[in-house]
Amino acid sequence: MTASQTRVPRSSEMLDDYLLSEEQLESMYRYMLLSRRLEERMMTLNRQGRADFVIAGAGQEAAQVGAGMALKAGVDYAAPYYRDLGVMLVLGMSAREAMLNALGKLDDPNSFGRQMPSHWGSARRRVLTQSSVVATQLVHAVGVALGAKMRNDPIVAFASCGEGSTSRGDFHEALNFAAIHKLPVIFFVENNGYAISERTEKEMPVPHVADRASAYGIQSAVVDGLDAIAVYQTVRPAVDQARRGAGPFLIEAKCFRMWAHSSDDDHRRYRPREELENWASRDPIALFRTRVEEDCLFPPEDLDAIESGVEVEVRAAAKWALDQPDPTPEDMYGFIYREGDDG
Amino acid sequence: MAEVSVIEAVHETLDEVLAADERVFLLGEDLEAGGVFRATDGLSAKYPGRVLDAPLAESSIIGITIGAAHYGQRPIAEIQFADFIHAGFDQLCSEASRWSWRTRGEQYLPMVVRTPWGGGVHGGQHHSQSIEAYYAHMPGIKVVAPSFPADYRSLLKAAIADPNPVLFLEHKRTYRLIRQEVEGAPAEDRIGKSRITRHGDDLTVFAYGLMLHESLAAAEELAGEGIECTVVDLLTLNPLDRETILEAARATGKVLIVHEDTLTGGLGGELAGIIAEHAFEDLDAPIRRLAGPDVPPMPFHEVMESAFMPDRTKIAAAARDLAAY
Numbered sequence: 001m002t003a004s005q006t007r008v009p010r011s012s013e014m015l016d017d018y019l020l021s022e023e024q025l026e027s028m029y030r031y032m033l034l035s036r037r038l039e040e041r042m043m044t045l046n047r048q049g050r051a052d053f054v055i056a057g058a059g060q061e062a063a064q065v066g067a068g069m070a071l072k073a074g075v076d077y078a079a080p081y082y083r084d085l086g087v088m089l090v091l092g093m094s095a096r097e098a099m100l101n102a103l104g105k106l107d108d109p110n111s112f113g114r115q116m117p118s119h120w121g122s123a124r125r126r127v128l129t130q131s132s133v134v135a136t137q138l139v140h141a142v143g144v145a146l147g148a149k150m151r152n153d154p155i156v157a158f159a160s161c162g163e164g165s166t167s168r169g170d171f172h173e174a175l176n177f178a179a180i181h182k183l184p185v186i187f188f189v190e191n192n193g194y195a196i197s198e199r200t201e202k203e204m205p206v207p208h209v210a211d212r213a214s215a216y217g218i219q220s221a222v223v224d225g226l227d228a229i230a231v232y233q234t235v236r237p238a239v240d241q242a243r244r245g246a247g248p249f250l251i252e253a254k255c256f257r258m259w260a261h262s263s264d265d266d267h268r269r270y271r272p273r274e275e276l277e278n279w280a281s282r283d284p285i286a287l288f289r290t291r292v293e294e295d296c297l298f299p300p301e302d303l304d305a306i307e308s309g310v311e312v313e314v315r316a317a318a319k320w321a322l323d324q325p326d327p328t329p330e331d332m333y334g335f336i337y338r339e340g341d342d343g
Numbered sequence: 344m345a346e347v348s349v350i351e352a353v354h355e356t357l358d359e360v361l362a363a364d365e366r367v368f369l370l371g372e373d374l375e376a377g378g379v380f381r382a383t384d385g386l387s388a389k390y391p392g393r394v395l396d397a398p399l400a401e402s403s404i405i406g407i408t409i410g411a412a413h414y415g416q417r418p419i420a421e422i423q424f425a426d427f428i429h430a431g432f433d434q435l436c437s438e439a440s441r442w443s444w445r446t447r448g449e450q451y452l453p454m455v456v457r458t459p460w461g462g463g464v465h466g467g468q469h470h471s472q473s474i475e476a477y478y479a480h481m482p483g484i485k486v487v488a489p490s491f492p493a494d495y496r497s498l499l500k501a502a503i504a505d506p507n508p509v510l511f512l513e514h515k516r517t518y519r520l521i522r523q524e525v526e527g528a529p530a531e532d533r534i535g536k537s538r539i540t541r542h543g544d545d546l547t548v549f550a551y552g553l554m555l556h557e558s559l560a561a562a563e564e565l566a567g568e569g570i571e572c573t574v575v576d577l578l579t580l581n582p583l584d585r586e587t588i589l590e591a592a593r594a595t596g597k598v599l600i601v602h603e604d605t606l607t608g609g610l611g612g613e614l615a616g617i618i619a620e621h622a623f624e625d626l627d628a629p630i631r632r633l634a635g636p637d638v639p640p641m642p643f644h645e646v647m648e649s650a651f652m653p654d655r656t657k658i659a660a661a662a663r664d665l666a667a668y
Binding site for chain 2: 112129
């Protein structure tokens with residue numbers, strides 16, 4: 001198929017209300033690429049001994065970016081999990097900030113070098129500070145939504161996690177409470193098939209996390225997490241109806257973890273080679289590019305320009321971040337308690 | 344002016360803060376019906392939608408409180424018995440305690456978790472325990488354990504005004520046992536301050552909750568024998584008021600620390616450590632701790648229960664030994 005300026009959306013597959021504009025599709029591609037290239041760079045820095053630890057979302061970008069774009073950035077609250085670099089970029093985190101975070105620099109806006117990388121948090125972007133304890137953030141999002149409902153504040157609380165987190169009691173407690181009080185919470189599960197080395201069948205006896213929604217009396221959906229457009233078109237209506245007071249929604253995005261659990265893990269010990277080889281051909285970013293090219297939504301040169309722009313941005317961000325100040329020993333002190341009144 | 348019991352002080356303070364601030368709400372088990380100790384009696388009808396029954400799930404009671412506080416409400420959670428709070432340990436200790444620290448104060452949690460603790464009610468292992476040491480260990484959580492109704496009122500208000508997570512411990516045996524004419528009574532309204540409630544030259548007793556009252560009773564008895572005790576009501580268990588603790592220890596040079604909690608790893612160890620480290624040269628005797636024995640929980644039967652708990656007789660006996668040293 002030749003490149004064409006004519007936009008031909010596959011409207012039969014799209015919900016009319018949730019068509020993405022050309023600009024949004026460009027952003028989608030850019031955010032996914034930015035996430036991937038940043039993580040590749042972080043991993044390189046790790047192998048060079050310049051970044052202590054990397055935990056990545058490579059392979060899950062379509063789910064993260066598609067879901068993140070369904071939110072009102074800066075208005076809705078997000079309680080993402082550690083793989084959600086894509087969500088954070090959509091919500092406004094810059095490449096430079098991502099690199100400060102990866103290096104634990106003093107000016108990392110997430111935790112100022114106090115937490116391991118990828119433990120997000122941003123008051124101004126309404127991202128709740130998160131820990132390494134999985135699923136606790138789901139309950140926090142429920143609390144945010146409860147507070148908002150009490151004040152008739154039309155926000156949505158977005159809480160994401162991996163499927164491994166759904167084994168914890170907090171997952172159950174969060175869904176149960178949100179359902180009882182019909183709270184505006186989107187539970188977004190990025191099912192990448194593994195909790196470190198444990199395959200899904202060791203974690204749960206049902207095929208889909210989303211199957212559990214019926215036990216709480218809430219709506220759910222399973223979506224192809226490799227398809228950013230499909231994810232957006234699934235999450236966006238759920239967000240809109242939650243905002244209107246229809247209650248929580250559980251969305252499971254079927255994803256793929258391209259890399260090992262973290263920079264300290266070697267997944268060749270527990271993953272069959274064929275699995276990785278088969279999935280390599282289903283890279284969500286490549287799939288997106290193929291789709292928009294086939295649909296004549298963008299000429300390849302536009303996409304190439306996005307790619308080269310991202311490359312330059314990531315390289316520059318890494319170089320800049322490496323030169324930023326490290327914390328001093330004294331920087332561990334302070335802010336143990338907030339001083340003064342309750343603001 | 345009528346006397347007020349501890350539970351009445353808690354109830355009227357909750358009523359007052361609900362009336363004063365629209366952001367305040369209560370979340371816990373059985374609260375809409377008034378709570379098992381009646382701390383929220385009538386409040387659900389008086390403040391519709393702001394006294395919420397929670398499912399029987401302590402982790403989410405605390406986790407939802409975190410989220411609501413983060414959002415900007417002023418939630419007060421109730422854990423029905425302190426013995427059940429550990430299901431929310433992660434939420435308190437891995438999350439709430441460091442919310443401010445890990446964001447350099449950009450995010451913070453003005454939240455209170457109230458919970459009845461302590462023995463003497465034939466509550467057995469899961470309705471009697473002292474849980475303060477687990478949580479007082481954690482920088483980032485304030486732990487308050489008043490003894491008198493006036494302090495319950497002032498410190499509960501202070502806890503709600505505080506921009507940090509506060510674990511507010513209410514000794515359940517004292518709920519209806521301890522009454523006080525609160526008008527004009529001393530009332531500490533600063534979290535982090537201890538109070539010397541009785542002055543004496545012979546030895547210093549540190550206690551909180553029911554044990555504070557037992558210590559005061561013992562001190563009264565000892566005064567008749569010519570032994571004069573200083574008695575310190577700790578009030579806040581984290582962060583400790585080192586200044587008052589050291590001042591009171593130095594004043595007599597003999598220290599008796601009393602708590603219901605089991606000995607090993609109990610708060611008494613930390614108090615003894617502070618005093619030994621900073622007031623060693625003022626001490627005239629080894630620091631003495633009187634605590635629950637290292638038996639996992641409080642036993643049920645009253646014979647074993649009273650053997651487990653320190654009381655005025657045991658405190659007086661320990662104090663006599665110490666005075667004679």
